[in-house]
Amino acid sequence: MRIASVLLPDAGSVRVGRVVDDVVHVLDASDSVLDLLRAGTLLEAGADALSARAVPLDSVRLLAPLQPPTVRDFVTFEEHVEGMRQLAGVPDAWYAAPAFYFSNPYATLGPADDVPMPPGSAVLDFELEVAAVIGRGGRDLTPEQGTAAIAGFTIMNDWSARDLQAAEMQVGLGPAKGKDTATTLGPWLVTADEFTDLDLALEARVDGRVVGTDRLSNMAWTFGDLVAYASRGTEVRPGDVLGSGTCGHGGCLGELWGRGASHDELPPLRPGSVVSLSVEGIGTLTSRVVPGVAPTPIPPASRRGSKASLLSPSDSNDAFLPPERAHR
Template identity: 70%
Template sequence: MRFATYLHDGRKQAGVLDDERLRPLGTASLIDVLGDLPGAAALAGPAGPHVSEVRLLAPLQPPTVRDFVTFEEHVEGMRAGSGVPEQWYAAPTFYFGNPYAVIGPHDDVPVPPGSELLDFELEVAAVISREGRDLTPEQARDHIAGYTIFNDWSARDLQTAEMAVGLGPCKGKDTATTLGPWLVTPDELEHHRDADGLLHLELTAEVNGRVVGSDLLSNMSWTFEEMVAYASRGTAVRPGDVLGSGTCGNGGCLAELWGRGAERHPLRPGDVVTLTVEGIGAVSTTVVPGAEVKPLPRARRRPRRTITP
C-alpha cells in the first residue's frame, strides 16, 4: 500500500493511493495511524481526488530525523581518496537532522543563506510505526511502517566550515529535507529483498534531466532493521521517527563526484533535481534563491575572569 499526505481544496488530509486516486483516512496526520496501516486503509473513505488534483506534502512531519551513512562508496568519494575510517565499519553512524526542515516531494528548495555550494543527496528512509527500545534487528522489522524517498539537501561550504570545529553537520543541513512522494509499506517491497535482508532497488539522480548518479539500495552495508536496532539502543524510537539510509554511491550527490575529481558545479536557482527510487516513486524539486545572510559578529576574544571568593 502507498500512503500520502496532501492538500485538496485548502484542506490537509492523509490518504491511501488507490488506482491514481486518494481515499481519505479521516485524519490529517499519518502518524496517527502508523501502528496499523492495513486497518487504516480498510477504513478509508471512497475514492477521492486524482493525484493530479492535489498538492502532495511530505508523507508525515516526523518528530525526529536520523540520517545514517551506510554506503561505503559514498564515504570513499567524500573523503577524496583518504580511505574509509576503520571506525565506520563498527556501527551504522548517524546524525540528527532538523524535523522542521521537512518539505514535500515537489516543493521548491531555497539556497541556504550564505551558501554557494548547494548539493542534493539521494537516500531512502524508513519510518517507525510503533515505540520500541533496545530492539534486536529481528524485532525492529515489526517497527517499520514503510519507506519513502529522502533528499538530504546540503550546503557543502557551510558544512565544511562548521565540522572543522568538531561538531556537525548542523547549519549545512538545516534548510530542507525532502520526503515523498509516498510512504510505501514493507509488503510492497518484500520481493526486492535479497539474501542479506537488503532491498535491491535501483536509485537514480538527475539534474536538469541529465543522469548524474545511479546505484542500488542493496549496496548499503547495514539493513534498515539493523539501523533501527542501533537507533533504539539505550533509548526509544517512536511513531513517525525517520531514519535515512545515508547517501548512495556512484553519484548519489555532487560532492562525491567532486571528491573523485569532477569539476565543481553546485546547484543554482533554476536547477531541477529529480530522484527516482524503484518501487517507491520520484521526487522533483526546483532550486530557488534563498534569503540574504543576516550578519553576526565573530567570537569576542575577552580576557578570562574568575570569581573572587
C-alpha cells in the first residue's frame, strides 16, 4: 500500500492517507506516519483507510511521507563510487563494509517542496536513491532481522552542493554542509509487502532529459544488510531512513562529470532546473530548484598562536609529547 502524508486543502491539517490510483483515502486521526510506525499500526491504519473518505489526489499537497528522526545515507553502488573518484579508484575499504554517514534530518522536504540553492553553492547536484524506512527498531540485528525491520520504501533525492562538499571533505568529515539544505523524500511510502524483489528500474531526468538509468539490484548489499550494519553496537528506531546511496550509470551529475562530461554539456543545477526521479513500483518524485539565501558570514579561524599564553603552565602530560610540544 502507498502511504502518504497529506496537507488537506480545507483546514490546512496534515493527515495520513492511503493512495489508490488517483484518490487518497484520508484517515481522521491526527497521528502522523511516524506515530503509526512507532505504535506498530501502520498496516492496520492503511487497511482501515479504505473505508475512510476519499479525496482526489490532486486536491491535496503531498508532504514528505514522514519526518525521520535520523537519516543514514549509504554508498552501495560501485559504479557511482568509481565515477565520483575517477583518479583515486574504488578504495578497498569500500568493499569491506557498507560505508555511510548520518545526514541532517531537518533537511527533509516533500514532493511538493521547491529546493532552494544551498547558501554559498554554485554547483548543485541531485542524487537518485531509494530509502528504506524502519518499522520495527532493534539493536545488533542480523540481515534477516534487518529485512524484517523495514516498513517500506520511498524515493530519496539527496541534493548535493558539490562545491561545499569538496571543501569540507578535504577535512575528512561528513559530508555535512554539502548535504544540509535539502533531502527530498516521496512521493509516498510503499509498504515492503508490495515488493517480491527489489530489482527495480531507476531513472533520473533533468529538465525532461534522461541522464541516469540503473537498477536497484546493483546495490552491493541488501537493505537488510544495511539495517544490520546500522544497528551494530547501537540501534535503529522506527522512522529511521536508510538511503541506498546514489545509483550508478548517471544517478547524479557528479558521476558523469567524473567520467568526463563537461559542465557545458551537463551543467550544474540552477534555479529553474527540474529533476524527476522515477523508481519502478514506487513512482516519480519531481522537484524544482529555486534561489536560496546568501550565507550568513562567520569569522575566520582563530590561529592557535594568539592564545598560547592561556595554556596552563603545568602540563603534566608532557611525558607523552615530543620535546617541542611539551612545556609550552
